[in-house]
Amino acid sequence: MTILVTGGAGFIGSNFVVSWFRHSDEPVVNLDALTYAGNLQNLDSLRDDPRHIFVRGSIADADLVGSLLAEHQARAVVNFAAESHVDRSISSPEPFFDTNVIGTLRLIEASRHHFGTLLPVEQGRFRFVHVSTDEVFGSLGPNDPAFTEETSYKPNSPYSASKAASDHIVRSYFETFGLPTIITNCSNNYGPFHFPEKLVPLIITNALDGHDLPVYGDGQQVRDWLYVEDHCSAIRLALEKAKPGSTYNIGGNNERTNLHVVTQICGILDAVRPRSDGRKYSEQIKFVTDRPGHDRRYAIDSTKIRDDLGWEPEVSFEQGIVKTVDWYLDNQEWVAAVRSGAYLDWIKVQYQ
Structure with missing residues (x-):
């Protein structure tokens, strides 16, 4: 047997593929367009x-x-394939709808036709797992209960709107065509291979380069942080055990403000890679104008996946952020290649 993984050269997708072979010998066909983040x-x-x-x-x-x-x-x-950076969706929304909506539609339609060619026993094993985000649920107040699988969709950015649309497409293919789909909505991932435009790798790399550490607004936006290996284990479990038509929220049980995340990274770097001038990395923090429509708080209630499938995150934020900082310190060549675009030049040589 074989599974098709889409977006498997991106951040979460590549972590999933690599970790898959630590748990299975089943082959993976990895389809990726190798855009800037692949x-x-x-x-x-x-x-x-x-x-x-x-x-x-x-x-x-x-x-x-x-x-x-x-x-x-x-x-x-x-299906991990997606345009996923909110800031980019604000400056240029159309590619997000091209990939996240039209791309998902064509992928699931091809999957439906493939499903129709399978024998009944093969159809019983087939699954279409769609990896989505908690951002489709919108923003929470400071005392609101966490998102559950029953929370209404209220996307506030072009990115989250495009992901919400893709979720609805996938759900409709279960209800209308009986395609055995599973939807997962995760909180903010962090860990190895994270493209350095997102908060955690951006802060690590900018700090080491002596650049400003940009923090939107007052830095009090709250996110639930999920170590990427924990996310991968949840997806494997959903693929193996989830019932067709089900949805699962996947969170790390680690609500932190953006400013807390930034200052914690600074403290770790102060300890393991102190600045040559003896000053604190936190002195590089610079508050910048908040982005339009910035959601104030996300929080995930993972009760359903815990009760149904027995999954819980294993890595606390304090453990995971140290592991992440260490990975970036140990992989400076990867960082340099990604930031310089050298890997894109390699792709041109390799494929053109």
Whole structure:
């Protein structure tokens, strides 16, 4: 058997693929368009692994997706492919709807046609897992209860609106066509291979370079932080055990303000890589104008996945952020290549 993973060279997708082979020998067909945030260097550990089949391409290419599903007789699709940076969606919304809405539609339509070719026993095993975000639920007040699977959708950015639309597409394919779908909505991930435009890697890399550490508004926006390895374990479990048509919220039980995250990173760096001038990294913090429509608080209630599937996060934020800082300190060549765009030059040579 084989699974098709889309977006498997991105941050969460590549962590999932690498961790998959620590738990299974089942082959993975990895489809990724290798846009700015997709990076084959994330998959270097699988370079000579015959179980990993990489294909460069888009989920919007229905013919390609269909041929891959048929050729490899995939028994599951795990969809990570998405445009995911809120700031980019504000400055240029259209690519988010192209990928997250039209791309998801074409991917799931190809999957539906593939599902129709399977024998009944194979159909019973097939799953389409759609990886989404808690941002589709909008913003919480400081004392509001955490998001559950029953929370109404209230997206506040072009990014979250596009993901909300993709969730609705996936749900409709279960209700209308009986395609065995599963939707997961996760909180803020962090960990290795995170593209340095997101908060945690941006703060680490800027701090080491002596640059400003930008914090939106007053820095009191609250997020629930989920270590990426914990997220991957939840998705594996959902793929294995979740009932078709189900949705699960996946959170780290680690609500922290953005300012807390930034100052904690500064404190870790002060201890393990102190500045040459003896000053604190926190002196580099600079408060900047808040972004439009910035959600104030997200929080995830993971009770359902705990009760149904037995999943709970294993890594506390204090443990995970130290591991993350250490990874970036130990992988400065990866950081330099990503930030310089050198890996994109390599892609051109390799594929063109």
